[in-house]
Amino acid sequence: MNINQLMNEWQQQEIPAPLAKKTMEQAQQLDKRIRKENTWLTYLLAGTIFFLMYFVFPLILNHTLVVCLFMAVIFLIGLQAMILWHRNIQADQAMVLSPTKYLTYQIKKLRYNLLVTNFFTPLYLVLLGALMSAYQYHLLQAYSITIAWGSIAILWLFLIVVFYFGWKKQRQKDKEEVIPLLKDLEERRGRFAERSTADAY
């Protein structure tokens, strides 16, 4: 068989007309849906921040710790929105990279997700627990130190149990899906990037 002779025949193959029409319509619908969802998410985020700042903030001004926590929540919401926005832009930009660079980008993303599971999530739990404990202690110490410490113990127990099962499930998922996928991507990147002996000349 001569592949060169088949090129012309190959290039004459066309997309089935109904599929072309259907796909174009679906693409347009999806695009509209994405725009609509983005608009609603923007309103929701702006609305939540406005609500918190305008209605809740004046009520808590007397408690310094609560104000700090409140500001931290606002900051985290904003930061998360920025990260998601940046990641979306990065994903669009990555699409036009060469396959080798694109695979490197995918691998980095997966490794970052693993890092989040293994490092940032426990760190987040410790920070959240510490702030909530401080708040609880601040609220309950006036009544009884025993109650304050007891509620802190319950809080930590709750956080550790919830975190442990969540973390275990995520680790299982990583082990079964993410790590094999990572290996597969690395192998494929190797194939895309491999250099033949011809390049040596």
Place this chain on the structure above:
Amino acid sequence: MHHSFEQIYQQQRHKIYRLCRIMIYDTSQVDDLFQEVLINIWKSLPQFKGNSKVETYIYRIIVNTSITFNNRQKRLVKQQQHLQKDYQQYKHADSTNQSTELDQLMQAIPKLEPNEKAIIGCYLEGFSYKEIGAILELTTNHVGVKISRIKTKLAKLIKKQRP
């Protein structure tokens, strides 16, 4: 930009579809991949600065989208096992009069590695070695060597397929 997207769609849709079919080769999935590729082209179009040919740009998106698409399937091995079955379904659905040789070639292509599929896909579309090199970021020499090897591999696969 919308106008440009329409133009790209009108001019390139058959090519896009053919390469999607090479990269996935499953009727039920090729439609989804085709749709996803179009969305990605639409989303990435504002970043197209015209430094390269629009085909180079589009073909990179197709290859990269198919990588992501395959990742999501999580059932790569099973897909490989069902390739033959999928091809039969595809053949039944697509009732164009393909020659026996083209038919055999299309049966053999899914058995190639993803990078080989991308190279042979571009080659069959009539891209020069230089253009294929630009899409996949390979040297012209390497593309030449790879195409020669892929052709040999395809010939062997086709020979095996024959009763």
